[in-house]
Amino acid sequence: MHSPWPTAPVVVLGAGPVGQTTALLLARRGVPTVVLDRRPRRDAVGSKAICQQRDVLDVWESVGAGARIAAEGLTWTTARTFHRDAELFAYDLAEPGRPAFPPFVNLSQTRTEQILDERIAAEPLVDLRWGQEVVGIAQDGDGVTVRCTGGAEICGAYLVVCGGARCTAVRETLGVAFEGRSFDDRFLICDIRADLPGWATERRFYFDPAWNPGRQVLIHPCPDSVFRIDWQVPAGFDLDAETASGALDARIRRILGDVPYEVVWRSVYRFQSRVADRMRCGRVLLAGDAAHLVSPFGARGLNSGVADAENAAWKIAYVGRGWAPEELLESYHAERHAAAVENVAVTGATMDFLVPPDAERARYRAETLAAAAHDPAARARVDSGRLSEPFWYVDSPLTTPDPERPFAGRPPRGQVPPPGPGVLLPDVPLADGTRVRALARDGFLLLTGPGAEVPVPDGPGPVRVLPAPPDLAARDGEVWVVRPDAHVAAVLHHPSPPDVRAALLRAVAHPRKESHDGPLPAVR
Numbered sequence: 001m002h003s004p005w006p007t008a009p010v011v012v013l014g015a016g017p018v019g020q021t022t023a024l025l026l027a028r029r030g031v032p033t034v035v036l037d038r039r040p041r042r043d044a045v046g047s048k049a050i051c052q053q054r055d056v057l058d059v060w061e062s063v064g065a066g067a068r069i070a071a072e073g074l075t076w077t078t079a080r081t082f083h084r085d086a087e088l089f090a091y092d093l094a095e096p097g098r099p100a101f102p103p104f105v106n107l108s109q110t111r112t113e114q115i116l117d118e119r120i121a122a123e124p125l126v127d128l129r130w131g132q133e134v135v136g137i138a139q140d141g142d143g144v145t146v147r148c149t150g151g152a153e154i155c156g157a158y159l160v161v162c163g164g165a166r167c168t169a170v171r172e173t174l175g176v177a178f179e180g181r182s183f184d185d186r187f188l189i190c191d192i193r194a195d196l197p198g199w200a201t202e203r204r205f206y207f208d209p210a211w212n213p214g215r216q217v218l219i220h221p222c223p224d225s226v227f228r229i230d231w232q233v234p235a236g237f238d239l240d241a242e243t244a245s246g247a248l249d250a251r252i253r254r255i256l257g258d259v260p261y262e263v264v265w266r267s268v269y270r271f272q273s274r275v276a277d278r279m280r281c282g283r284v285l286l287a288g289d290a291a292h293l294v295s296p297f298g299a300r301g302l303n304s305g306v307a308d309a310e311n312a313a314w315k316i317a318y319v320g321r322g323w324a325p326e327e328l329l330e331s332y333h334a335e336r337h338a339a340a341v342e343n344v345a346v347t348g349a350t351m352d353f354l355v356p357p358d359a360e361r362a363r364y365r366a367e368t369l370a371a372a373a374h375d376p377a378a379r380a381r382v383d384s385g386r387l388s389e390p391f392w393y394v395d396s397p398l399t400t401p402d403p404e405r406p407f408a409g410r411p412p413r414g415q416v417p418p419p420g421p422g423v424l425l426p427d428v429p430l431a432d433g434t435r436v437r438a439l440a441r442d443g444f445l446l447l448t449g450p451g452a453e454v455p456v457p458d459g460p461g462p463v464r465v466l467p468a469p470p471d472l473a474a475r476d477g478e479v480w481v482v483r484p485d486a487h488v489a490a491v492l493h494h495p496s497p498p499d500v501r502a503a504l505l506r507a508v509a510h511p512r513k514e515s516h517d518g519p520l521p522a523v524r
Contacts, residue, residue: 002030007320009034009127011146011156013134013170014163015042017049017109018288018305020116022160024063025313027125028441031320034154035126036146038133038163042117046265047191047228048109050220051299053388056306057101058427058486062441065119066101069112073105074223078202079414081384084209088372089379090202091414093387098471099427100435104387106222108191109302134163137173137284144283158316159284162309165272167290174281180274180293180344185215185355187269188231188239192252194261195225205384207369211254216354216384218297219255226264229255230296232354239268271295273348275340280333285312292340294347297354297385304343307390308336314484323461324508331398331509339391346386353383386413393487394422400481400490400503419472425486428471436469437486444489444504445482449474454500460508483507 010026012019015037023033052069060066080090093103120126136147137159144159161170171178204219206212215232222228231251242248252261272293279286288305315332318324356362371378393399394407405420419426427437439445443462446454447469456465461484468474477494481503490503 003321005031005320006322007157008143008155009157010316010320011036011144011154011159013037013146013159013161013167014288014290015039015128015130016162016164016288017112017116017302018309019160019162020113020120021059021063021306021309022162022287022313023126023128024065024116024119024123025059025310026317027123028063029313029317030125031313031317032125033127034156035120035128036132036134036148036154037128037130040131042113043110046108046110046267047189047222047226049112049296049299049302050106050108050222050228051303051388052105052107052112053299053303054099054101054103055390055424055427056303057105058099058437059306059310060116061100062438063119065115068115069107070101070105072111072115072223073107074200074221075102075105076201076203076221077103079205079384079387080202081205081207081382082209083207083369083372083382086373088369088382093414098429101427104299106220106228108222134170137170139283157283157320160309160312160316161284161286161290162288162305164289165293167286170290171276171286174278174284174286176281176286177277178274179277180272182270182272183295183351183355184235184270186233186235186237187271188233188237188266189269190229190248190252190266191222191226191264192229192256192261193224193226193264194256194259196227196256196259199227207382207384211251217255218384233268237268239266271351273344273351275337275344278333279308279337279340280329283329285316285329285332287312287336291336292343294343295351297350298343298347299385299388300343300347303388304339304391307339310485311336318461318484318508321461323459325510327509327511331396335391335393335396335398338395342391350383350385380413389416390424392417392422392424394420396422398483398489398507398509400492400506402491402493404493405491419488421488421490423488425480425482425488426471428469430466430469436472439464439466440482440486441484443484444507446500447472447474447480447482449478449480450476452477452479452494454479454495455497457497457501457504460504460510463504481507 009032012035057066081088133149138145144156146154200221206217218230220228274293276291279291287308315328368381399422446465479492481490483489489507
């Protein structure tokens, strides 16, 4: 049970999945929120972001929604890539430890939002208000004031902006630049219900198929015999004209064949690649599409937004309760901006392979695809999207490096790095059946290897000491310091209590000397 929140509620702008997750995670830490959305109500249809990654399901399970989303979603574990009529390669997704969830499940964003709404309705600390368009933001050293259309003002301790790509006015008010680029080609997206035996457990990506010559098609299975199909289409594509002429039906028939089908939802998108230059402006944090936009090839949009939400929530809770200094909020920008930059780089490389911007890269793509039919080395260069993965905070100011566990860089496609400082802790069960990440999200967790003994430190916030689970393979005398978002902050070898304190203080951005071994100083 948390003590009462000592200040005003946190205001969350936007009731999409990132805003919902932010509010629920703050409520889990005893922090009240007011969630504002300019729409009159929830959108009723549309797959939108469908691909929910394992570690995001794990975050949602911490607020009571992950298992349900996984159960309703369609599980897939294999990614197949084709060039014209030939399959180039397929790979299965890695499963580190013994995770509670599959690598990915597909479920429409609309349904995911409905499940999160049910959790919000049962949470008295979340006040969700529709039809509230923000037209002004002011902040000082004590809080943030948000002004809405009609003159209503909401005062909060902090503001988390999760209102999506169209938060232009908010970014301008904050003086935040949103540089990047837009891609000329469009992508037609249709949710189609049809009976397609054998297609239900794999993602399929086609380069230059006969039924979309010169361009790409991506097919994702969804629940209830629905398939999400993305076609790359020319810049001047007109969906209404294609529907009226019968060309859309012909396009669909080239994939499905002569089977009955129903178009459940359709849309045309032009993708952008942008990153805010600042994700923290005083007491205001930007998250999700309000802070970064990427192409959907790799499913890094919503999944990275949920990681933003978790990073923001625990840090706001710790600073607001006086367990950490204001500098911890600046680490939100340091960590999540670096994640956004990497996601833009990864998805930008994919888009350059899918839609080559010049003759040299078009030639490279053609040569790579031709060679991939018989050359395994060429297959590794085929870029149909590196699927979403957690960002590794190895260079974060909160992470204590370990020379014995150096970070070897980005692992091969579909794999994860070995656990160590900055890496998300593998989700493994403990002897009593509980899962280590669930305990980590209650506060800081100290996992002790064989022969290591550590007294429970006095803060910051809740701290728990447990023997490291065997699956973690902690070495003799090691102590693993795990953050409240289940990332490893440090791996210490035969540490003294001051060593452990130093790693904990570093993990909350405390400016005191790392040799400090008394109670955590008050930061208010």
